Amino acid sequence: MKKLLLGNAAAARGAYEAGVSFVSSYPGTPSTEITEECVKFDNIYCEWAPNEKVAAEAAVGAAIAGGRALTCCKHVGLNVMADPVFTASYTGVNGGLVIAVADDPGMHSSQNEQDSRHYAKAAKIAMLEPADSAECKAFMKAAYEISENFDTPVFFRLTTRVAHSQSLVETEEPAPQTVKDYKKDAAKYVMVPAAAIRRHAAVEDRMRQLEAFAEETDLNTVEDNGASVGVISAGITYTYAKEALGDKADYLKLGLVYPLPEKLIKDFAAKHKTVYVLEELDPFIEEHCKAIGVQVIGKEAFSLLYEYSVNNIRETILGEKRATLPADGDTPVRPPVMCPGCPHRGTFFVLKKLGLTVAGDIGCYTLGAAAPLSSIDTTVCMGASVSAAHGMAKVKGKEFSKKLVSVIGDSTFIHSGITGLINTVYNKGTGVIIILDNSITGMTGHQDNPTTGKTIRGEATKQVDLALLCKAVGIDSVRIADPFDVKTFEQIVKEECAKEEPSVIIAQRPCALLKTVKYTGHCVITDACRNCGQCLKAGCPAIAVKDGRPVIDRTQCNGCGLCVNICPFHAIKKEDA
Amino acid sequence: METRSIMIVGVGGQGTLLASRILGNVLLRQGFDVKVSEVHGMSQRGGSVVTYVRYGEKVCAPIVDKGGADTVLAFELLEAKRALPYLKPGGRMLVNTQQIDPMPVIMGNAAYPAGITDELKEKSELTAVDALSLARQAGNQKAVNVVLIGLLAKTTDIPFDVWTDVLAETVPAKFLEVNKQAFSLGYHA
Known part of the structure; x- marks a missing residue:
């Protein structure tokens, strides 16, 4: 079928x-x-x-x-x-x-x-x-x-x-x-x-x-169209080449990309006046061809960067350019943003307000680097928030360290943050580690992990207790806080930053996209609004300025209520659906 | 036949993936070779999202390049403008007139461009509908994607029932009635 x-x-x-x-x-x-x-x-x-x-x-x-x-x-x-x-x-x-x-x-x-x-x-x-x-x-x-x-x-x-x-x-x-x-x-x-x-x-x-x-092996195939141009390619780039050149080229399509054949390539090249190697990223096939003495055109005509395209291949090899309709003027970009109701928004609102240096990590919360939250200073790889902050603190000293935090998701913390935390404790480091516990592996589309208490098949299993785990490696101060309770959260971050020992804050609130999370109604800005702009600093896609004042778009708002907690004049009210 | 290309554009969270899957399975049922390309991960979080649907006797590339789309189905007005360079000159543009401000506009660093509908009308074969209102009329504002699939369906010669059959197989049973209603409203818009 x-x-x-x-x-x-x-x-x-x-x-x-x-x-x-x-x-x-x-x-x-x-x-x-x-x-x-x-x-x-x-x-x-x-x-x-x-x-x-x-x-x-x-x-x-x-x-x-x-x-x-x-x-x-x-x-x-x-x-x-x-x-x-x-x-x-x-x-x-x-x-x-x-x-x-x-x-x-x-x-x-x-x-x-x-x-x-x-x-x-x-x-x-x-x-x-x-x-x-x-x-x-x-x-x-x-x-x-x-x-x-x-x-x-x-x-x-x-x-x-x-x-x-x-x-x-x-x-x-x-x-x-x-x-x-x-x-x-x-x-x-x-x-x-x-x-x-x-x-x-x-x-x-x-x-x-x-x-x-x-x-x-028949994983590698030759397609003979009687053309003078030969293309050696693999994977998606082969489909682009085929789309762009059709039967104006012959193809050696490599399904086995390592090890690469020698005789097959030499025989294919010998039959063609010009041979192109089309491969995204590095000249892996091209270098092999050149090493076995086969002349090919590769990265001198195509980029080492990003993806290839059908248009680019057609233009470069055939010299044919496709007509397009440019749009008038500027089209504002639409970068990804944290979802309405995202628990990370509360955390980054506070970190931005306190002007802290933030070592970041890999997950949805990396979006905390984007405006207007603009909080994150570094992002390298999974787990690098905790360990990079440790290195920063050691080099810059105590005072710098009091304005330094690292942020890491629950799944990422288990992935490789825990080893960094052990390093910080063992080597007498300082700094605040904020574990963003949203009860799920978020960015990749909701996978369970050792902190959720469920297996990949949704069966109940032992659940890692993050607070106990941190205490067990030697963190004396472990605090659990709700990032939507911004006042308390801010107070806790200030208190922990003042300490001269490493501490952990577990920012606990589930991902707004989880089926178990049921926000209802929506938020409304009342006449008490003094147009101070605090709510806009949260970077919620539901709040925008219309005619000089902030307005909440009801189609975007899910009623999470973070803006209600942020507004210093109590001008935002929650309304039932 | 020559391979045909449809591009579905919108904002992450609007349900473009479901729309492209319905479309892909309808085309499969009509006996076409089909390729559907999606983007998952970070860009799904409220950013611009694009899916490509290509069909014909034998499809090579799953991606639609600039100047290559026969039809653009846009879930949002600004995204329609962004997709213009991908449309073949004289191609068909099906647009939801809903506007969702991107972050640079929310922050006041850019303005939401005015006159997009006029520009689209001038440069494409345009059909513009208020799919959000139609989805609400069907009983759920999240059914915008199915309204728009209905709008697209009308431009093809594929029978109404094929679409609703695939719809019934794709959406959860408890939302089927709302979605059928949404499809019908889009189809007759």
């Missing part, structure tokens, strides 16, 4: 049809739905791990034990899991192991634009890259065959446009979900130096075998 499936859903379908029995991941756009779709198959064990490293280690264990295992992450998540991945390349597998990694060219929802293909080369792990949903399913199944045939983990690389596009997929019956026998084999699975020395040689042998496989 043909279905319209998201690339990520098709990848999950492929895992199901391949008989995968274990999935462990940490959410990260644009990879999250692979795991969420796997959950829909009752026979696959799925879990959210606290971070990507734990997820990958669990998947490695599941594969060594004999099951087919999957772990999924976004490109920066692969940095977090790099340690186990590099050594899993040495141990190899028993049951197949696939690491799905979703890159984000154009940074739709990411802090950098790194190209994961370098990891394949660095870790000596084969990498497949599908171009649409049908290939997502087929390549996922092929990845498990390669994994078991060559005794290796396999990377499955997506980019945003493949992960988040839907296209047609023919579903098939699943293979039986078998778990192979496990035999103790210390020489293969215990990576002490004596064993690793031998395994490295095995890895190099495997690379030679995979290189031979790259020459003949």
Whole structure:
């Protein structure tokens, strides 16, 4: 039966049809739905791990034990899991192991634009890259065959446009979900130096075998249109090239992007006057071509930055420019904002008011960097708020430290904030750590985590007590506060900042988009308004100035009541629906 | 047939994703090859959102480039203006006249442009409706997306029932009546 499936859903379908029995991941756009779709198959064990490293280690264990295992992450998540991945390349597998990694060219929802293909080369792990949903399913199944045939983990690389596009997929019956026998084999699975020395040689042998496989696999295809222009491409960029050039070019489409074939590329290039390599981000394929002595045009004609486009390829290669209708004048930008009712708005309103330096982290609350809240000073990676604030405090001293806080979400704190907090305590640091506990992993679309008390399947489980956890690592002052009670919240932040020891404030209020959160009615600005502008400083999308005065848009307002608490003249009232 | 391209634009939270999924499944039922491209994550939080729907005998790229859209379905007026460069010259623009101020306008750093409807009328085959009022009339202001799918449906030769069948499979049963009403109001607008 043909279905319209998201690339990520098709990848999950492929895992199901391949008989995968274990999935462990940490959410990260644009990879999250692979795991969420796997959950829909009752026979696959799925879990959210606290971070990507734990997820990958669990998947490695599941594969060594004999099951087919999957772990999924976004490109920066692969940095977090790099340690186990590099050594899993040495141990190899028993049951197949696939690491799905979703890159984000154009940074739709990411802090950098790194190209994961370098990891394949660095870790000596084969990498497949599908171009649409049908290939997502087929390549996922092929990845498990390669994994078991060559005794290796396999990377499955997506980019945003493949992960988040839907296209047609023919579903098939699943293979039986078998778990192979496990035999103790210390020489293969215990990576002490004596064993690793031998395994490295095995890895190099495997690379030679995979290189031979790259020459003949039908993952790589040639499309001959009798053209003088040849295009070597992979993934989404192949679809752009095909759209732009049609049968005016021949194509070598690479489904296996590591290792890359040599003879196949040389033979293809020999038949063409001009050969272009079309690939977003780094010149990964291009450098391989040049290293094997094949002349190609790549980054001298196309950008290292952002996404490619059909128009750009058509213009550069064919010199054809498409007619467009420019809009008149300026079109104001519409950057993302915190939702109406977002609990983080209360926190950042207070931090901005107090003029604090704020070390930020990764989540919806990164939007606290945007105007008018403009609170956040730094954002680097998951967990870096707590540890970066520690470094700042050590360099700048006590007085600076009294005006310094770090903010981190509940899920991010468990991911890698807790280690930073232990560092601060152990090394006699100072500063206030605000855990933004909104009862869910928000930005990636509401995933449960160890602080929510529910598993990925919504079953009740042990819940991490954040306050107890912080006390256990040595934080003496742990306070819980509601960020919508702005007066009390402000007072608590002031008190904690004055202390010369590290302290934690848990800002507790659930995400406004959770089904359990039911704000009703809406807020109205009454005649008591003195036009002081305080309410506008909250950056609520429902409050705007009309004819010189703030007005609340009833279609946007969800009645959360934060503005009622902010208004110094009690001029905002809540009205029932 | 040549591949056709529809672009759905709006503000995060307006339900553009659901609209593109309904459209994609209707086209699938009509026997077309279909690709639908969405953006998830940060931009969904109240920012400009865009989904692309492309269909035909065989679709290559899932993305619509500047000058490539046969139809733009805009959930918000400013987003319609932003999408203009993506429309083929003479292409069809279906617009909800609702205005949602972006943060730079809220903060007073920019003005919401005046005269957008006139500009759209001059540069495209324009149909403008107040989908928010129609959604309220149907019983729920959140049904704006389904009103607009109804408006789009009217411009195709795909039968009414195919749309309502897919609608019934896509939306939760308890909201089906409101959504059917919303679809019908959009279709007959």
